[in-house]
Amino acid sequence: MIRLGHIIVGVAVLVSLCDSASGAERFPPPEFESGYEIPSPTVPNPRQTTYEYIDAVVLLVALGLSSYLVLRKRSRRAIFVLMVLSLAYFGFWRKGCVCPIGAIQNVTLSLFDRDYVVPIVVAVFFVLPLAFTLFFGRVFCAAVCPLGAMQDLVLLRPMSLPNWLESGLRLIAYVYLAAAVLFAATGSAFVICRYDPFVGFFRLSGNFNILVLGACFLVIGMFIGRPYCRFVCPYGVILRQLSRISKWKVAITPDECVQCRLCEDSCPFGAIREPTADWPAHYYEKSKKRLALLIILLPILVLLCGWMGSGLEPVTSRMHATVRLAERIYLEDTGKAEGTTDASAAFRATGEETEALYARASNIRDKFGLGGWLFGGFVGLMIGLKLLGVSVMRRRLDYEADRASCVACGRCFEYCPKEHARLKAMKEVTGKT
């Protein structure tokens, strides 16, 4: 009996040794007689972190310069030059990473994941353009963002879109923003980076499908100004809202608007609003009623969309690798799926309990359930606010750049006769002195 016990212990020890070693030190290194010295592997260093700080400084300078050019210098040519330089630096030289658009996800993840700390440079990239927008409008979009610059360069023959289409398409951006935040908060994926259409051009390589997507955006961008910025960019919609309340804003005319209508068609992004007529009284009454109805309907819309969003949970949660893995393991264990995948084989090699995996996965799915409510609710709120915006009548006396839609490209400046007068006067003054 004692012997049998010894054998069992011996086998158990052997098995445990094999298990824990998993290949390491199966064979001890030999003792060399020829004086051979065991070399050590080379470890090439990553880029110096000082470069990252230079990026942050360049961003600050570019934003400052852009603000000056848009608001004081009012020169499309200078804005264009800065835009090309930014494209060259942030795009082709720095390969488009990290950008403020993608930084949304880093910031979100850091708010929800205690262990994840946003590198200081990424935090600066996220905050600086927002702060500048709060003061000077969308000067980041104008001449700093490499994605915007890319599209601005290919714009050949701009077409104007009807208002309803423009406004409707913009919903994509809100949905995209909400989805990016949802997936980043749950630690599933950085979708903005994954589906960035232009970063492949900056790196001159990348996923074929994404490159094709980027090419499509550029082809569309030849006729419809900045399609990504206007309809997709999730950072753009944050900047839109901040731009509404910016301290300074782009003015088409440096002086008083004479309503000459020359600038009317100058904006390729449909951001110039014409003066409004006086609303007839009955129209005013009607829209007042509609506004009241919409305000009452808004919470219902939010709840409805939230409920629909939570219903998406089985689909959206599959974005998380753990949920995908748990589903696969379940299918394999219940015999509904043949064979193994790389992921399921890797999981089984770790020896973790299936139940523990299921528990982790269901925890993540719960998060997606709650996240789905918030995601849907946010989208519903945005739809509702859009409808409200349509029903609110604003009075405009002059031709103005819409604070939200204007990307401060500066194209309209030279259309204004008052601007020409200003430039002429300036030339005379500088000529005399």
Add this chain to the structure above:
Amino acid sequence: MAEDKKSINRRHFLRDSLWGACLAGLGGTAGLLGGKGTKQHTVWQIDPYTCVACGNCATYCVLEESAVKCVHAYAVCGYCRICFGFFGPQPFDIDEGAENQVCPTGAIKRAFVEDPYYQYTIDESLCIGCGKCVKGCNAFGNGSLFLQVRHDRCLNCNECSIAAACPSGAYKRVPADKPYLLKRVDHA
């Protein structure tokens, strides 16, 4: 906003309050991010003890030629007589003939040390990071060959495309001043 200063009406008051709130919110976010610690930059790296050498590293990297390469921890190497990181499962001969090698690009160089030992070195200019040698070495040897993100090539994307495709969750963000996770003899 010159006209604002002249007459403060309700709309302008609301707008200014909202503006202040946004600025405060932005400052708050910045403070929150900064207050969490000012840890320096991170880079992507593969945990060699979790990696299953599935081969995704060779194909999913955004670079044409993957930033992931095989690394040899010589100290862990058992200097096996027949190295299955170098030779295919059933080599015709025990020599450097291409038909005997497991590496599809012939990136592993076999150099005589002393009878019967050979040293195996990775030629990184040829390595594509497919991990075929890693599989062989893990299965039959000490596992001294393993995949690592080489930071002279890595672009350090915000979301690593290979990490998104990694089946075993071996990709980690590691501090930029310790960018490698090398295999060691003393690993428990």
